[in-house]
Amino acid sequence: MDKYLDFTKNFYINKKITITGSKSESNRLLILKQLFENLKLENVSNAKDTKVLAEALATKEQTINIGHAGTAMRFLTAYFATKKGAEVILTGSERMQKRPIKILVEALQKLGAEITYVKEEGFPPLKIIGKDLTEDTVAIEGNVSSQYISALLLIAPSLKNGLTIELRNEITSIPYIEMTLTLLNEIGVKTAWKDNKVTVLKNEKVKDKILKIESDWSAASYYYSLVALSKNRKLSLSNFKENSLQGDRELAEIYKEFGVETTFKKETIEIKKIENFKQKKNITFDLIKTPDIAQTIAVTSFGLGVSCELTGLHTLKIKETDRLQALKNELEKFGAKVRITEDSLHLESKEVRTKSQELGSKNQEPIKIATYDDHRMAMAFAPLALKIPLLIEDSKVVEKSYPDFWKDFESIFE
Numbered sequence: 001m002d003k004y005l006d007f008t009k010n011f012y013i014n015k016k017i018t019i020t021g022s023k024s025e026s027n028r029l030l031i032l033k034q035l036f037e038n039l040k041l042e043n044v045s046n047a048k049d050t051k052v053l054a055e056a057l058a059t060k061e062q063t064i065n066i067g068h069a070g071t072a073m074r075f076l077t078a079y080f081a082t083k084k085g086a087e088v089i090l091t092g093s094e095r096m097q098k099r100p101i102k103i104l105v106e107a108l109q110k111l112g113a114e115i116t117y118v119k120e121e122g123f124p125p126l127k128i129i130g131k132d133l134t135e136d137t138v139a140i141e142g143n144v145s146s147q148y149i150s151a152l153l154l155i156a157p158s159l160k161n162g163l164t165i166e167l168r169n170e171i172t173s174i175p176y177i178e179m180t181l182t183l184l185n186e187i188g189v190k191t192a193w194k195d196n197k198v199t200v201l202k203n204e205k206v207k208d209k210i211l212k213i214e215s216d217w218s219a220a221s222y223y224y225s226l227v228a229l230s231k232n233r234k235l236s237l238s239n240f241k242e243n244s245l246q247g248d249r250e251l252a253e254i255y256k257e258f259g260v261e262t263t264f265k266k267e268t269i270e271i272k273k274i275e276n277f278k279q280k281k282n283i284t285f286d287l288i289k290t291p292d293i294a295q296t297i298a299v300t301s302f303g304l305g306v307s308c309e310l311t312g313l314h315t316l317k318i319k320e321t322d323r324l325q326a327l328k329n330e331l332e333k334f335g336a337k338v339r340i341t342e343d344s345l346h347l348e349s350k351e352v353r354t355k356s357q358e359l360g361s362k363n364q365e366p367i368k369i370a371t372y373d374d375h376r377m378a379m380a381f382a383p384l385a386l387k388i389p390l391l392i393e394d395s396k397v398v399e400k401s402y403p404d405f406w407k408d409f410e411s412i413f414e
Contacts, residue, residue: 003406
């Protein structure tokens with residue numbers, strides 16, 4: 001279903017939005033709850049990815065199709081490898097079957113896992129026969145996907161002798177690894193990270209504990225973009241913490257460069273546009289720790305007529321789509337000048353104008369934004385409707401991470 005957006009008029013001041021629980025935290029805690037059944041979770045994400053993971057953990061079926069859910073594929077690969085007696089085929093969508101998983105599989109095999117490729121080597125589907133993993137040390141590349149590392153860390157307490165992981169090369173998305181370790185610590189599992197070695201000790205049981213999951217900072221990014229593209233507007237978002245575990249908490253600092261001020265209150269943040277803010281015309285960000293907000297930042301920059309250079313983006317090429325190429329394709333529909341490399345995006349400043357405006361026509365035709373089966377493409381471009389009419393193709397793709405996005409987003413506008 002396509003969605004037409006035209007919010008070139010005003011939107012309400014001081015609207016309050018409650019965002020679903022963090023997908024990243026929810027997915028990690030669902031795995032930990034399988035290991036420690038006495039944990040209780042509150043404010044679990046209602047994202048499709050999280051629901052897919054929960055259903056996969058509960059199913060008795062031998063073939064498990066997780067669709068586009070990349071986190072589920074990685075976490076479940078590790079989980080089922082340790083589930084003695086289990087025998088499953090773990091598969092996914094056509095795109096998922098093109099997303100590499102060899103690094104994680106090889107790491108698990110070195111620990112003693114029995115995993116084979118059903119079709120092409122290095123890619124799903126996988127046949128997994130669960131067994132006791134006897135080894136307690138493994139080395140893995142740290143510069144590909146932090147989810148490989150988190151997948152190993154999450155199963156570590158259940159291994160016979162715990163686990164020590166040696167991280168090779170530069171480490172990508174460190175905040176997500178730190179999130180996993182902090183959640184382990186929070187439930188009573190002992191961990192250590194010194195130099196390039198991360199250790200998790202064996203733990204058979206933990207104390208009863210209720211864990212309330214914070215709202216998703218990645219989802220908050222679209223509202224930061226909306227405020228940045230507006231004039232003297234503000235929004236309230238809940239439930240958020242100033243000392244968040246989520247790396248995308250950096251939004252509060254990054255968006256100062258776009259004139260957005262964040263005020264932390266009790267489990268709520270208020271974001272507002274600074275009056276008479278003088279916008280820089282050139283901005284540079286290293287997003288190696290926060291790659292999931294790259295699309296939002298690129299669209300915000302374009303909407304404000306700001307040139308930007310975004311680096312640290314090498315993982316974007318193996319996401320739901322090649323996000324760097326997708327961004328280039330869609331921004332160029334507006335006449336933007338975009339250059340991409342294997343790990344960066346360079347955008348030249350340009351006023352946002354439709355072709356009909358350039359030709360002097362009064363009737364603006366909405367520009368169609370392809371979403372490439374990628375939830376973040378749909379949501380990242382939505383705030384640009386403040387500047388220009390848009391048609392978001394396959395708008396239901398947002399269900400992957402934020403099913404209520406369109407309801408929440410449109411509720412802001414008159």
